[in-house]
Amino acid sequence: MDVDDPHPHSHSPTTIADPQLRFEARRALVWVGVIVLVGTAIYMAQALLVIFGGMVFAAIIDGGARLLGRVLPVARGIRIAVVLLLGFAFVGWVVYFAGSQITTQAAEFPALIQAQAAKAIAWLNSHGFALGSDRIADLVEKTAGGVGQLTRAVGGIIGGFTTAFLIAIIGIYIALEPRLYERGVAWMLPDGERESFLELAGSMAFALRRLMFGRLVGMLFEGIITWAALALYGVPMAALLGILTGLLAFIPNVGAVVSGLLMVLVGLSGGPDMALYCVGVYLVVQTFDGYVVVPMIAKKTVDLAPALVLGMQLIFGILFGIIGLALADPLVAMIKVMLEHRSKQAARDAEKESNGDSDGQVRETTY
Template sequence: MAQRDNDDREMGASPASITSPELRFEAARALVWTIIVGLVILAIYISQSLLVIFGAMVFASMIDGGARLLGRWLPIARPWRVTIVLAGGTGFLVWLSMYAGSQISREAAELPEIVEQQARELFLWARGQGFEIALDDLKGMAGQAMDGVGTVTRALGGLLGGLTTVVLILIIGVYVAIEPRLYERGVAWMLPRTRREDFYLTAERMGYTMRRLMFGRIVGMVVEGIFTYFMLMLYGVVTGDAIPMPALLAILTGLLAFIPNIGAVVSGVLMVLVGFSGGTEMGIYTIVVYFLVQNIDGYIVIPMIAKKTVDLAPALVLGMQLIMGILFGILGLFLADPLLAMIKVALERRSEQNARDEAAVSGESDPA
């Protein structure tokens, strides 16, 4: 053993060791930056999977909100309340597919034809007003309109086409909703002890904000869908001339209500296009219906559910939607608003922690 120590001393320092403190500091800093860049690259590489996990968290918050609401009247175990919420949602989807599935499919098949007809009539009207529009321009506009309509009508189909993603979101969301504290403790265990209380408080605020946000979206979707359907049906009852595809327009209006700003515009354009296919009077009526739906949702439903607790700037939400939609498609568009709300809560909590730390430092430095 003594001979080995002597040999080590004769060999000198390892070429991997850094004796200079300055070089050691720079090497440590370079290592930190390398790790940060590597984590960013890894996050980009697995961004789709992270978005699926976040979608599961959003779904879990919806189930959690329903279970908490049932807990006010049913003093039973949480797994049973979660089961009731899931059974109710599944029953509604089964009823919708059984009683309205065939009708909606027929109406969805008719929608592109109506859009094409409206584009042709718009072309003829513009020519009559003296605008020189070539037939190629008409085909281009019709093609763009068809692409837009196809994107909207295939939104639900696109989700169903990504069956694996949907199944993963549902399964992970159900597991988290059944026992959320288990996963909170698992994440907190990986944090330093001094930061665990802050994590629990941040998670609690995020959960509260997410439940409020999702509750508002669900109520808004239901109100807009039902109100749109009855208003469109009312026109047929009063005038005897029914508006085409009321069920499809109501469902699209309800689904698109989940997406702030963009969803309202898209559903309104579709409703007005279909309305004008039945004449000017019907088209004007659909415009009135659209504004009634948006005003009821904006001035009655939203204040009642206190959605302003999220307090997100509309321009910021729209920018986030555009970015997420380009990066991740329809799933990113649906999750843009919840993700922005969670980022806002995290930044607010970080600001509170910094203020608390500064107050603690100033208190220690105070001689008094």
């Protein structure tokens, strides 16, 4: 019995008396908690990505409502309704008014791509490359695993529509009352962390709105210019290629490569001159978008390293399919904003501590 212990019978049999052992036990418990959280996040990755997709969609709606508020001083709910109606009207226009032409082109598109790919393989074989269909399939499977994931994801039309519907519903709810969800998360944090979290949430929302605005501008520019340039030369399926190019522009790097390959394959159906023209259109559009549109937007939002974005796209595309590929860019942007916020917060805390020590030294010297 320890004579210095005032309550010798108050300890539980599981109490660790040694302070060093208690420290190690707490540290082990922290690591176990981290492992459990990581495992839970991996298990719930698809659901978490859908929720994050809803946040991205909410940022698009919120950004549109804010822009509309500069010219239409009405209630926020009305502006959000207008933005949603305009978005649904655009989708309706694509489906109903341009649907017949695009549907016809879409039906012919796979056969055309297959025929041009067969011609390309035959040309390579005639020049001594000896690439058989089995070897091509194996090569494509090894070098384009992310594209394979994309193809399989697109094949699940029902699942894709269900995911898109959930993302849209979550985004609309968040866009209607974003402060409600911010306060709900802040309420679960310690008092000292709430102000910092609200500041971080504001920075993330601002960066995400700007990032999505730049993405939509790029999509609109690439889609319209591609359609107009291809239609001017008489390239088949110009409208379909314009829409695909615009949609794929939402996925940087990977989307541009896929749309370029599709344009060249379609251009080959009209001969070498048309194929070269399609290559020229692709280069002009991507060069202008990469060196003019993107830098202008990046100056006012999160500037991301292309290699980092491409690496995350490959990882997320292989792990989570099309949704991971599409959301890799905004997710990397949010991680960067969070790290920058933490760095600034640490600098402010260090400055406050330094100022506090200086004030204490001054008071001690004065006394």
